[in-house]
Amino acid sequence: MTAPLVGLQDQTLGWGGQAVLRGIDLSLSAGERVVLLGRSGVGKSTLLAALQGGIAARVALVPQDHGLVGSLSVFHNVWMGVLDDHGTASNLRTLVWPAKAQRARVEAVLEVVGLGTLGRRTVGRLSGGQRQRVALARALLRRGDVVLGDEPVTALDPSQGALLLTHLVTQFPTAVLALHDIDQALRTATRIVGLRGGGIVLDAPAADLTAVDLLALYR
Numbered sequence: 001m002t003a004p005l006v007g008l009q010d011q012t013l014g015w016g017g018q019a020v021l022r023g024i025d026l027s028l029s030a031g032e033r034v035v036l037l038g039r040s041g042v043g044k045s046t047l048l049a050a051l052q053g054g055i056a057a058r059v060a061l062v063p064q065d066h067g068l069v070g071s072l073s074v075f076h077n078v079w080m081g082v083l084d085d086h087g088t089a090s091n092l093r094t095l096v097w098p099a100k101a102q103r104a105r106v107e108a109v110l111e112v113v114g115l116g117t118l119g120r121r122t123v124g125r126l127s128g129g130q131r132q133r134v135a136l137a138r139a140l141l142r143r144g145d146v147v148l149g150d151e152p153v154t155a156l157d158p159s160q161g162a163l164l165l166t167h168l169v170t171q172f173p174t175a176v177l178a179l180h181d182i183d184q185a186l187r188t189a190t191r192i193v194g195l196r197g198g199g200i201v202l203d204a205p206a207a208d209l210t211a212v213d214l215l216a217l218y219r
């Protein structure tokens with residue numbers, strides 16, 4: 001049996017000494033597509049942060065707040081996904097004068113998210129949905145062993161969101177996604193983890209669950 005990518009055992013998770021989740025046991029294996037579900041504020045982002053902190057493999061992130069720099073161009077924000085693959089001198093050069101090959105790599109992922117013509121646009125001038133697509137493009141450029149997405153398509157229309165979510169999970173061997181849409185969770189996940197009342201109350205293969213089972217997390 002291969003070792004898990006991360007294993008949390010009886011962990012208390014929270015912020016600034018304040019516990020949000022208690023008694024958390026969760027291990028993530030390569031190849032899984034885990035969706036985290038639960039009411040707003042229950043601790044999905046908190047759990048994602050703990051998983052991120054524990055994974056030693058290469059991780060691409062799609063944070064809930066997008067994590068973009070509004071004063072920089074779309075190109076530069078997407079390129080941030082691979083900043084740690086390059087040295088400081090190279091990154092400074094890219095900031096001032098991106099090479100043609102770098103532009104081409106970024107344009108390829110911008111095409112995928114439907115922002116092919118907006119590479120030079122300042123992120124501060126984009127709509128919410130466009131910003132989310134920049135964050136998705138940054139993760140797609142980064143690639144990696146695991147993608148962690150915190151409501152990664154909530155700002156998109158349902159059809160575009162479904163397409164990009166499907167694309168995202170096919171680009172990474174392993175995914176953990178916090179979602180709000182139960183049907184999307186059932187379509188996307190191999191495993192669903194449900195949070196309620198400060199802990200994990202459900203951890204089961206998606207194939208064994210129905211929408212009715214998942215609605216219980218929100219009552």
Ligand SMILES: Nc1ncnc2c1ncn2[C@@H]1O[C@H](COP(=O)(O)OP(=O)(O)OP(=O)(O)O)[C@@H](O)[C@H]1O
Pocket residue numbers: 015016020038039040041042043044045046047064178
């Ligand atoms: N960076 C942070 N610093 C301090 N407290 C935080 C931080 N992130 C979340 N919290 C707190 O942790 C608790 C759980 O929030 P969290 O964002 O994990 O929930 P969530 O299930 O992801 O919610 P939502 O679905 O609304 O995004 C909340 O009380 C929130 O205020």
